[in-house]
Amino acid sequence: MKKILAIILVVVLLISLSACGEKNGWTDDGKINLTESSVLEIINGEFKTPKNIIFIIGDGMGVNDIETTEIYSEEKFPFGLVINQIKNQGLSTTASADSKITDSAASATALSTGVKTNNGFIGKDPQGNDLKTMAELARECGKKVGIITNEDINGATPSGFTVHSDSRDNRKEIINKFINFKPDVLMGVDYNSVFVALNDEERQMFENDYVVAKKFEDFETAAATDPEAQKPFIGFIEKYSSVASYNLAQSAKFAFDRLKNDNGFFVMIESAGTDKFGHNKDMNGKIASVVTLDRTVAAALLFMKENPDTLLVVTSDHETGGVRKPTGNEKYLSDLFTTGSHTATKVKVFAVGKGSEYFNGETVDNTDIAKFLIDAIKGN
Template sequence: MGATQKMTIFKLCILAGAALVGTMSVAAQAMTPAQTMLGDAPSVPKNIVIMIGDGMGPAYTSAYRYYKDNPDTQEIEQTVFDRLLVGTSSTYPARVSGYVTDSAAAATALATGVKSYNGAISVDINKQTIPTIMEKAKALGLATGVAVTSQINHATPAAFLSHNESRSNYDALAKSYLTTDTDVMLGGGKKYFPVSLIEKFQAKGYQYLSDFNQLDSIKQGKVIGLFANVQLPWAIDDNDKNKLSKMTAKALELLSQHDKGFVLLIEGSLIDWAGHNNDIVTAMGEMEEFANAIEVVEQYIRNNDNTLMLVTADHNTGGLSIGANGEYSWNTSIIRGVQASPDFIANDALIHDDWLARVSLNLGFEPNEDEASQLARARMQGKEVMTTSIKHLIDSRSNTGWTTGGHTGVDVQVFATGPAASLFAGYQDNTDIANKLISLLPKAKSKSQSNK
């Protein structure tokens, strides 16, 4: 066979492969959650909702599936994450920080499309500011908002709204929010917003809320709501376990009043914090409320088919293992039976003489003699040691494993529904997610168009 024939055959193979890929791509797009749910939805969204499960690596969504499973049925029921899964994303930061990202670098990538160093708040490796999707949206006349369970000036929301060389500069970040013109800011963080700063927000037309019960009273306009000194309470310990869902619903209600559309960031911030604590019970409580918030947005999209929802994690936290110690089992009944966070259970045990009975009641099981002795020794050493002992007991009984109290470098999942959801199918980098979202913003009008 001559060289010309070989080249002809090679080209034919390339063309055939491209045709096959094209056919598969069309078929895959036909099955996207966006088209399944919405039918003839617009191809480009008017509104974008970005939802980040902080620290929510793949093991968390799998664990949540089994945590929610009905043990009385043969099937393992799907969750909202199973329903909306479209792809995966790598999360590594700029080369200077290696392969394992922190929340600041990851949020910078998701907000700007640019890699930076760990700790960076939407500045590049030379500490120069990078425009964020929120800033671009504002410049185009869209409304913007954030609703989070951490303080609103924590790494993730800060990277979408502001710029700083260090995520730790909380006071400076709080002050910087005055100039962002963000329409809705809901979460924790009273500690960083003194009265003098709040008065400046009010002078700019913001309504200030310090009590969560005030949220229903807001019907329109700009709002800053700070509902805790730092982070909101753990969902499992909160009398109102649906704070993120309610903040999500209110943000959608307020931002929907803007004719040009909006970009909204929702973060289940405390999934990460529970992961850092290696606390499976609290993590599942936070996953539950994040899933509830996703379903709030899903319902909104059913009624507003011009809205895209993109859900992902910024990184994985804790190295959660479903099963451990060489045993092929994971006992979700133990986790489901716990009635409060280990933090709460430990604190309660320290202030009551009948502590073991109260611990047993909160755990949903009675510790055996060896376990009770370990708890008694831990109790004598204070709350932190007692909390750790309770977490270890739950892990041992449920066969839950952890590899670290920090982050890991594994890829995370991507979930999407609404117009252009198919853009996020398959593998991508976190910067790709940002660039795709930014590409979906309205195009700026030229001067000649503006003058018409």
């Protein structure tokens, strides 16, 4: 009788395990389940010469945003933020060519090309000459290209990694250049804003040449129409919000799987909320955005566990809000803001993968981060 009961128990256990199962750290409902030791195991693993480059940018994410999130967010992993477990950490300066305080256009251009430019410029030097963007370089090196943001596709950060324009405000010109560049995976928010920016001919090309998924729930069905991933994929995801989300992490996972190929890929992923909520002096929004970014970093690490020929760099383009160091006894979190603008404060750099000790304990310039990644993309 005992034996039969034991068998029944084992069977029930097996069924329940497979019902709410888990694959490579991802739960069936699209969340990530990690322990501190599993994170450290990935971070301290053996890495190979990188074929895949993952660059994650927290727009406007300052050092103290991360600290405040570590203290005040209950939504982080049980052991804290994943990025704080990364051993190779340093700082970066962010000034643009014409200002101590950069905007996202000049900093995206610097992080993408290794050349400082004026605020407002997209993929161009201060004289207005085109610079080779990281997306262009990666394609030239035979890699697939992914550009992902939880803001508008033609926002300053994704634009500076992909195209060229005299001004970040040339939104229509930029979206046209994006559509023509055809990143292998392109994700952002708001299908209609892209669609209305195109003329009839461009719309025709867009609908013929791209696999289009108007929302995240449609990604798998849309991708199934092009199982060999021959066509560029454009998908629309959830906008950053004051509630921490797994959507950016899930979108990133989808992108890694679609971009994976023998020559490798380059993907830039922007978590945009830390900037927008900084301008609004909304600390809870900032915290949610740091958690959203952190889950995306976790998704990248889970990919690296299976693909050790991958390099991950996480940084910010600048600080927004002049956030003070939290004490843990804040009466109002909004009191942590000293401004509603960008500041010249140094930001963090985190790196995992071969060669990433370059950043450990160092202060580099944002152009140095670009040069490091450009070398990695070129295979130097």
